[in-house]
Amino acid sequence: MDSxxxxxxxxxIDRNKKKLKLCNPNEHEYRIVNINKPQIFSFRSNFVKxxxxxxxxxxxxFLFEEFHYKKKxxxxxxxxxxxxxxxxxxxxxxxxxxxxxxxxxxxxxSAIFSILEDIQRHHADNEANSRKIxxxxxxxxxxxxxxxxxxxVGDIVKVLNREQIPADLCILGVNxxxxxxxxxxxxxxxxxxxxxxxxxxxTMRTVYNRKSQRRRRC
Numbered sequence: 001m002d003s004x005x006x007x008x009x010x011x012x013i014d015r016n017k018k019k020l021k022l023c024n025p026n027e028h029e030y031r032i033v034n035i036n037k038p039q040i041f042s043f044r045s046n047f048v049k050x051x052x053x054x055x056x057x058x059x060x061x062f063l064f065e066e067f068h069y070k071k072k073x074x075x076x077x078x079x080x081x082x083x084x085x086x087x088x089x090x091x092x093x094x095x096x097x098x099x100x101x102x103x104x105x106x107x108x109x110s111a112i113f114s115i116l117e118d119i120q121r122h123h124a125d126n127e128a129n130s131r132k133i134x135x136x137x138x139x140x141x142x143x144x145x146x147x148x149x150x151x152x153v154g155d156i157v158k159v160l161n162r163e164q165i166p167a168d169l170c171i172l173g174v175n176x177x178x179x180x181x182x183x184x185x186x187x188x189x190x191x192x193x194x195x196x197x198x199x200x201x202x203t204m205r206t207v208y209n210r211k212s213q214r215r216r217r218c
Contacts, residue, residue, distance in 0.1 A: 033154050036138040046151040046167050048128045051121040053114070062114060066107055078103045133166045134158040 031041050053061060067076050082097035084090060129149035136156035137144050143158050148166040151157070156172070159165060165188070176182045 035154050036136065036156060037154065039153060043153040045149065047149045048125050050125055051118050053118045058115075058118075062111060066110060075103060075107065131164070131166065133163075134160070 066072050069076055078099050082100040085093050085097045088095055131148045132145040134143040135146040151166055171186055174186045
């Protein structure tokens with residue numbers, strides 16, 4: 001990637017500040033992220049949850065989805081017919097909701113499949129949240145094993161070769177094969193994210209300072 005100038009003119013910064021004030025007049029101009037320190041702003045946790053149900057919410061959510069007029073209008077129709085069959089003035093089944101039997105069978109089968117599928121989601125969530133990653137401890141000055149769900153914004157993470165990335169990360173440095181000739185290249189395979197089968201190669205940009213002409217990597 002081409003080198004970029006490190007110094008930015010003040011007019012560009014003032015122009016960006018005005019845009020931020022117009023877009024978010026009631027919010028802060030910038031969202032500050034502290035490194036290995038408590039955060040000023042509130043961020044979401046790194047807890048992974050792909051499951052839909054719990055023991056408490058299964059029945060209300062499942063029944064709502066099964067009898068939703070846009071998703072399962074057939075179930076809603078047969079439920080209406082079953083309720084009409086219970087009215088003595090208009091029934092032709094002696095007040096017995098005969099259509100309720102096949103409807104109950106269909107709903108029970110759908111409930112069993114939903115439970116089995118959601119159990120697999122719970123197992124996958126627990127497996128992802130309990131995975132370990134090396135996080136830098138500023139007090140002990142070393143990397144320690146930390147679970148993915150305990151990862152917070154601002155943590156310095158060390159990802160080893162062939163390891164899965166636990167969250168959105170900003171590359172600060174890479175292990176160079178030749179320290180005397182650093183390239184700053186990090187290969188990331190993204191086929192599990194559905195972005196294609198070819199490995200993606202985000203390259204660390206080399207930034208120059210116009211005044212001192214010193215070189216740094218970010």
